[in-house]
Amino acid sequence: MRRFLLAAAIICCSGCASLQSQDQLYRDLGGQRGVENIVDGLLDNIAADDRIFDQFKEADIDRLRSKLIEQICAISGGPCTYSGDSMEKSHDGKHITEAHFNALVEDLILAMEKERVPVAAQNRLLAELAPMRPQIINR
Amino acid sequence: MKAWVRGIGKAIGLLIAATTDFALAEGSATQGRLLATGGGSQIEGTAGGGIVPLAVLSGYGDVGQQGATAFVSRVQVDDYRLDVFGAAWSWNNRVEVSVARQELYLNTLATALGVPDDTIAQNIFGAKVRLYGDLIYSAWPQLSAGVQYKVNEDFYIPAAAGARDDRDWDAYLAATKLFLGGALGHNVWLNGVARATRANQGGLVGFGGDNNSDREIVYEGSIGVFLNRHWAAGIEYRQKPDNLSFAPEGDWRDVFVAWFPNKQWSLIGAWVDLGDIATLEDQRGWYVSVQGSF
Secondary structure: OHHHHHHHHHHHHHOOHHHOOOOHHHHHOOHHHHHHHHHHHHHHHHHOOOOOHHHHOOOOHHHHHHHHHHHHHHHOOOOOOOOOOOHHHHHOOOOOOHHHHHHHHHHHHHHHHHOOOOHHHHHHHHHHHHHHHHHHOOO | OHHHHHHHHHHHHHHHHHHHHOOOOOOHHHOOOOOOOOOEEOOOOOEEOOOOEOOOOOOOOOOOOEEEEEEEEEEEEOOOEEEEEEEEEEEOOOEEEEEEEEEEEOHHHHHHHOOOOOEEEEEEEEEEEEEEOOOOOOOOOEEEEEEEEEEEOOOHHHHHHOOOEOEEEEEEEEEEEEEEEEEOOEEEEEEEEEEEEOEOHHHOOOEOOOOOOOOEEEEEEEEEEEOOOOEEEEEEEEOOOOOOOOOOOOOEEEEEEEEOOOOOEEEEEEEEEOOOEOOEOOOEEEEEEEEEEO
16 A cells, blocks of 8 residues: 555656756647647536536637737647637626536547647646636636 | 345336436437546445545436436455445436445355354445536636435444444535546546445445544545546555544455446456455555446
8 A cells, every 4th residue: 555655646746847848738738739629628518518618608709819829839738829818807797606616628628639638738737727716717 | 135125126126217208218328428527436335436436426417417327346355245226316417326236145254153143134325426527627626515315224234343333324516527648648547435324344344433433524536547438447545534443444456447348348357456444454455346327
């Protein structure tokens, strides 16, 4: 048991982002082209998702698309700077629930699967996005 | 056979009551929690792995939603077989209630003891409350508290073995945390449980005994990794009391593989080592569990 836990701890540490080059995740997502495809896939999935479609009815989709691309590029270590509103500001008054949040996560995962992003890179991107949840839900 | 039918009837009745009374407007496919985050159904009916509870609640209902599960499981070791079936319902990702029926087949032991009883059945009524956090998103692990009220229906052999009571409750605290990308980019979960119990072999051999009849704290844990979002593998360990001088009781452990093809179904298979059970040594074998989610 102790040996197993030690091995688990070593494996966990080897997953630290600090041991990899800074744009590793961006490259694993497929670079700029990959990120664009993922966001396009995400928007397609949202458009077909009854659970959250209404949340986006009044959104400027072109602007949303470019800001999402920018944000995922920046957060994954790509050569971009996010220029959009804060997460708090862009979600204030939208009453996004825990379930809405997860629905979007599912739509994003499906978009990444369609783009054949490796599972490890999918999880790293989700790990980068997860801390934003309190800035998004129940506002 | 009759007991089977009665038990299944009970479980299905509960499930139908839960689903119709509260008019589930949404199926599990559209429910809010992510795939596999309801776990499987452990042998006492609550959300868990095979033998150890998790802090998560059954099904896929998130805040403002509900979820229900039904399951059948079988454990087959050298000299025993355990069949379990049951159901659980959870609300608002806050409260879970569950019911399970266990039927233990013990031909070898019955023959050795020269008694006609070759089955022991037990009903388990459970409740679990999420106290804090979220499996994935909170900084600290999701924390839940639960109780299991267990009623042993065949107390003849347990009484002969020295057990004091045919019914009793367990209470437990469970803490579970999933680390996104935690091991070489794969999602990993750690789970720890502290349980206050007097149960012998989970209650199948009654509660309390001649060595010890007090409630004591035992520890349980599981650790696992998702290969992708549909497949996971891990290990579980469950410490047990040792109340009966008639036969020393060992801890349980298993190695499992879980498959979550979608939010409707899950399948868990395991290799189990249940140690010595009622004088029969080194009980090892397999476990399989199918869960439907609604």
